[in-house]
Amino acid sequence: MSLGPTGSGGPSTAGAPVEGELAGGAVLVDDIGELVTCAGAEGSAGAEGSTGPEGSAEEALGIRHGAAVVIDGGVVRWIGPSGQAPAVDRRVSVGGRAVIPAFVDSHTHLVFAGDRSAEFAARMTGERYDGGGIATTVGATRCATDDELRTLLAARVAELRAQGSATVEIKSGYGLDIATETRLLALAREVTDETTFLGGHVVPAEFRSDRAAYVDLVAGAMLAACAPLARWIDVFCEPASPHAFDADEARVILEAGVRAGLLPRVHGNQLSHGPGVRLAVDLGAASVDHCTFLDDADVAALAGSDTVATLLPGVEFSTRMPYPDARRLLDSGATVALATDCNPGTCFTSSMPFVIALAVRELRMSPAEALLAATVGAATSLRRSDIGRISVGLPARLTVLDAPSHLHLAYRPGVPLAAPLWG
Ligand SMILES: [Zn+2]
Secondary structure, X not given: OOOOOOOOOOOOOOOOOOOOOOOOOOEEEEEEEEEEOXXXXXXXXXXXXXXXXXXXXXXXXXXXXEEEEEEEOOEEEEEEEOOOOOOOOEEEEOOOOEEEEOEEEOOEOXXXXXXXXXXXXXXXXXXXXXXOOHHHHHHHHHHOOHXXXXXXXXXXXXXXXXXXXXXXOEEOOOOOOHHHHHHHHHHHHOOOOOEEEEEXXXXXXXXOOOHHHHHHHHHHHHHHHHHHHOOEEEEEEOOOOOOOEOHHHHHHHHHHHHHOOOEEEEEEOOOOOOOHHHHHHHOOOOEEEEOOOOOHHHHHHHHOOOOEEEEOHHHHHHHOOOOOOXXXXXXXXOOEEEOOOEEOOOEOOOOHHHHHHHHHHOOOOOHHHHHHHHHHHHHXXXXXXXXXXXXXXXXXXXXXXXXXXXXXXXXXXXXXXXXXXXX
16 A cells, blocks of 8 residues: 655556645645654654553554544645544555564665575575675676666665665665776766765775785775765674774774765674774764674673664574674663664565564564664664654654554565555
8 A cells, every 4th residue: 555655766556646646735644553653752642552661662662553644745734543533635545564664774775787596595504604605796786777777776666665664774785896996876867866885895906915005995986086975984793704804904094084074883693792883882883783782891892882783683584693682772771663674695584574574583672672673773873863652843753554553564574564655
């Protein structure tokens, strides 16, 4: 079900109005069985319905039952009990379904060519992942034309949006030379403002014998060419992989990025205990992603910082590695986000509902914690307060579930319940 504008690349289902039809008119989205605002007490104040204990994840969901939302000009104008809405130009019923904020997918690698399904199949029969397969994608991506990459990217963005995500972060990192990294970022920029320069993904084969020269290139000429096309800079900091970067190399790249006006985020602690988390916190990074192997100092550092711990359990599912300890992070007070890490090597899913189901089943997050992490948590990891929640005055980005409650996201894994409603 898609009631209103779903943005560029967004799918529309049969019977839905085409973009523009509703322009200028106020629309009442009515008969919402369960409205999850993720706006906390503000979202549920004065409304009948359930909220959990003060300060709990359940309270933070800001659930309202029997609610309605007025959208005008792409902005949420009113939220309240069905039947008390102001006059509108048009009323649409969602028939008792649940409505939630559109998911924020804050970590993807969507611009690439080639296929690595054989690598996945080999891994499922016992081979261990060490990050080297990225070279396969780099080779295919360098050979692809802009039009080929644009077509592949559009299909992946449409797939992601069809499953209820409205915001996507996209990294470069499959070019690893100046010409291709800038091409990838320019293509990503066509579909999102949340673009990330990841020249520091791995050391490409042609620099294996001179890693320092590659770090110089990434922090120098490649960064200079890519910075105008990116908001973020990211590095795969993983001393356990011979292809990735150690703490000193990662720091050089990230600090150069900050000087160029980019905001830092880090791939850290994915394959082993290591320096990624503390480097991210030290640099004031918005997010450190993976966080699979953490020691007590890492958890304490995250809990005492504004750096979000972004968990990507689709990777552990697809690589058969141990899952991160989400409970330890949540119980410490760290902010946790969930994202897909959609990429051709370690996790080729675009489904935030699947990630939520994994987080509940395997990471022992509550359904409320998982939904918050996939919306406001992920928004925080992008330093955004205008997405990931439904609140008066914010842009309308709504996802509808073909279910009476958000609990069904994890309760019915693999079932396509989530669809774009607005935005
Ligand atoms: Zn990644």
